[in-house]
Amino acid sequence: MLKAYKYRLYPTEQQKDYFANCFGCARFIYNQMLSEKIDHYKETKQMLQNTPAQYKKEFPFLKEVDSLALANAQQNLERAYKNFFRDKSVGFPKFKSKHKSKASYTTNNQGGNIRLEDGKIKLPKIGFVKLKQHRTFEGVIKSCTISMNKSGKYFVSILVKSEEGKMEFTKRKIGIDLGLSDFAITTNDLGEVKKHENPKHLYKAEKRLKKAQRSLSRKQKGGKNRNKARLQVAKKHEKISNQRKDFLHKLTKKITDENQVIVIETLSSKNLMKNRKLAKSIGDAGWHEFVRQLEYKAEQKGRTIIKADRFYPSSQMCSACGHRDGKKPLHIRQWECPHCGEHLDRDINASKNLLALAK
Ligand SMILES: [Zn+2]
Structure with missing residues (x-):
């Protein structure tokens, strides 16, 4: 079975630029291919088979991003376009707009090119990006969708194929x-x-948390130290909750x-x-x-x-x-x-x- 896990990403400025490129290219190739499909349909009433590779010569900037991001944009388009062929009354698929469409791209795991490693996720073409993994999962990563929301926060949604299918019957x-x-x-x-x-380290960590909480309650409201202490308490709290899970x-x-x-x-x-x-x-x-x-x-x-x-x-x-x-x-x-x-x-x-x- 497939399950999606969403985490917040903390890209560097350079990585943000790369993501912006990927979002842009995925949207660009989608629109470009759609526009040619529509032209072709109007001339011949046939479905045009086009691929992202055909456009790389004319638009060399497409080579700078993850080619799987383009392949996934193509797949999305094919799905939408086939819907139109099945039922013409729905009209052509809509073009993606920079402002109205979600800024996102999807890439696939091929031979471990996507993996999680101490607080970071490795992504094709750009390497490790910091993330906040508040819960773990078991299974094999199939694909990831990187997105940015309206307030400029980045997320990754990881699609995982769980190895936990139905298991063999046991008498136990x-x-x-x-x-x-x-x-x-x-x-x-x-x-x-x-x-x-109960894990011993968890018990100790909880004791430390209680101490930090007491120290926080003694700090003056609005003071600099209070904010610092509050941050420390929140961090400890999160760590414990992860360890417990x-x-x-x-x-x-x-x-x-x-x-x-x-x-x-x-x-x-x-x-x-x-x-x-x-x-x-x-x-x-x-x-x-x-x-x-x-x-x-x-x-x-x-x-x-x-x-x-x-x-x-x-x-x-x-x-x-x-x-x-x-x-x-x-x-x-x-x-x-x-x-x-x-x-x-x-x-x-x-x-x-x-x-x-x-x-
Ligand atoms: Zn008895």
Whole structure:
């Protein structure tokens, strides 16, 4: 499946000039070819087959830009022109105007000539351009469209072919309990228990962020230092949010790769409350994002997600014998089942009880 990811670009002045050239040439070749198609049609009632290469001699500036930008302009034109041939009542395709049409061009990935590398995107003909990648993706880059909006901001929309097609069926099932000290605790049907820790660097970064926020609140309003501090806080905030997403992407990919049926708890205000009070890291935003990612990845891969009923007593029931002995305050991390004597770890026990819903 194809998916588009849009990011802000920060080109240098030189790169802006190059983009302006590409926008201009893509528009120019579109109009030039359209105009000849129209003339040809008026004379012969036939469709003219023309290509950008034919125009490079007469208009040598076309050689300065990415030839794929021209090829894509041609493809857009062919699509629009074929529509006209199918239904003449729609009229000829419109010419592109410098002021009214979107300033953009599209180029394709051929053998890795487009790729992302630490905060930059490599584009054909001009090399690396700075970008702000607020979220990551998995898959192969097919093409990119570079555009500039009315206020002069640049963007790239990257079309990615996701490798995550429907995956092979597996018998594995997993129960996931969203934890307090750990991010999540999972148990699968082979009895394998895993604790997925909150990444330590994330915890440290969040501590630093809190410090920076405190320092910001002490700075005088309107002062120079306050602005500087505000910028620092925003930067830290963004970095943490990227790191958190990265952690969640890896975890949700692994879980949906390996399991056919995935059971999770339903996020309720009640368990979000316990999170707010006790979880040191990641925050409830992390839980929502985790569930969101699990759901769409499961859908892509043909996996099933079961959400336990909000009142399912996953932490009150003994996973060994099913005995229920009422609510357990949060500080009770482990206990012995009064009925069968099984030693129970709160989070592992809950993940086992969730897994039971998959059977
Ligand atoms: Zn028991």
